Amino acid sequence: MPHTLARPAVSLAAAAALAGGLLALGAPGRAQAAVPDTVPLKITNSSGRSEPVYVYDLGTQLSSGRQGWADANGAFHAWPAGGNPPTPAPDAAIPGPAAGQSKTIRIPKFSGRIYFSYGRKLDFRLTTGGLVQPAVQNPSDPNRDILFNWSEYTLNDSGLWLNSTQVDMFSAPYAVGVQRADGSVSSTGHLKPGGWTGFFDALRGRPGGWAGLIQTRPDGTVLRALSPLYGVETGALPANVMDDYVNRVWRKYTTSALTVTPFADRPGTKYYGRVSGDVMNFTDSSGAVVTSFRKPDAASIFGCHKLLDAPNDQVRGPISRTLCAGFNRSTLLVHPSQPDTTTADFYKDPVTNHYAREVHARTADGKAYAFAFDDVGNQESLVHDGSPRQAYLTLDPLS
Structure with a gap:
């Protein structure tokens, strides 16, 4: 069974802190168009993979503080009460685009995550304390053998913050983007050609336990690398590594x-x-x-x-x-x-965070959220706009 997180995911905390900082730094007195209740998110499947894709928009509704999910039209659905042991969550999956295709959904004013998975739906559960997120550092997590990833976002009255994140793991590659009011588009998160295989080859070649972060299916298919935090917590990486x-x-x-x-x-x-x-x-x-x-x-x-x-x-x-x-x-x-x-x-x-080192070395623009405060010095993979016309999520190849 997956476990509930005793603390908020550090990546979400970093995103929230960053968003707060950006809000504080906004230009005073500048006229700004009202942010609509939902914004279109165009999902493009450039992965080249034949499996079906499933998309989830999960988070906290900012107007009410309630936790739940959004459907493809951006309508909010609150989670029902959970149990102990955790009970299955309602099926919040949105069918994603087939390989080479795009699909547009609408995302509401949330602080949350956009999950996507290949081949199988994710297994979400509810406890009396709320949603149980996938925790693949746990060998018994039902999502352990699913190829999946997530992006984090906050959409509120001040705009959209959307990032790619590797704070918890490096897995199925993707990029995020935003179209601004003037029609221009900003994006981040793409890997360099060969970035996926290059990252795992680099970890395998790094002595000191770093190869232990890599998780594979029983057939040897590479799924992800855990963050070094989870590596230390699970014993995959020596506790004295730093x-x-x-x-x-x-x-x-x-x-x-x-x-x-x-x-x-x-x-x-x-x-x-x-x-x-x-x-x-x-x-x-x-x-x-x-x-x-x-x-x-x-x-x-x-x-x-x-x-x-x-x-x-x-x-x-x-x-x-x-x-x-x-x-x-x-x-x-x-x-x-x-x-x-x-x-x-x-x-x-x-002696350094070689996981973060290799993540940044493999991204096309050098930007990433490889640890919680990777935004120090503006190294984060984030797009932001105060009047977003459209958001983008592009699923990239594992190559």
Whole structure:
């Protein structure tokens, strides 16, 4: 059986935080057309695969806070009460386009996910606490042998935020796009030619347990690679995989300061980190300690949580986001001022998030959500528009 998540998916949390930040940065006083209650989503099947495709639009209805799904016309349906053990959810599948074809559905004002699967419908269950999402890090999850993926989106009165995500896994490739009010289209998420096979070949060739992230069907068909967070949690990736790098960071900032400037639009807001024992204390410009972090482990780094928790505040959260990006990209020893937004510096240390490294190396525009706060330095695979005319989801080949 799948398990309910004890915490919100970090990718959703990152998307929500990003959306909030973008809203805050919107130009004041700018006239904006009202965002309609639903927006067309054009789904194009360029996968070359012959299996049927199933699409799901699941999320939280922003006007009511209720959780449920939307049908092809964008109408909302609330989930019924669940049970313990979990009970089957209503069939929310929308038949997707055949290979080489397109289909347009409408998406409502949700904060949620667009799932798609090949060959089989996904198995969703309901508990007394709500929807059970697929959790393929669990070997007994009924969706374990299904090829599927999802995109995340928020559509509200301020516009559309739509991303491709690899925070939880790297699987069936796809791209997202938005058509703006002026007719122009922005898209992201496509892989380079050979990107799918190149990614898995790179993991297989990487010593230290990284190949253990790959999941296959019993017949050997490659389905996905788990994120390194799930790799650590399931034992596929050694729990000490980041220890050497963390120890070097701790040594460096015992005798010098790490300067964090977490807001690009507020360059005067700086915090200074110094290590004392197992703790890095951050002070503000007056010298007052504003927050502290214990020495993080790999799970905290890959998940941007636990010892690197990032509350939605103006101090600890923004500092933690910066630290998380620096640890995953292994830039904390390159520059004592963070965030380091020079992509040429990323993932150069032998001890790094090699999963994120290979994801970014395989995307056509270099953008991805390979960990929760990959938006630090604008490295995320996101499209946004305040007056969207149409959204796009393109299913790409596994090649």
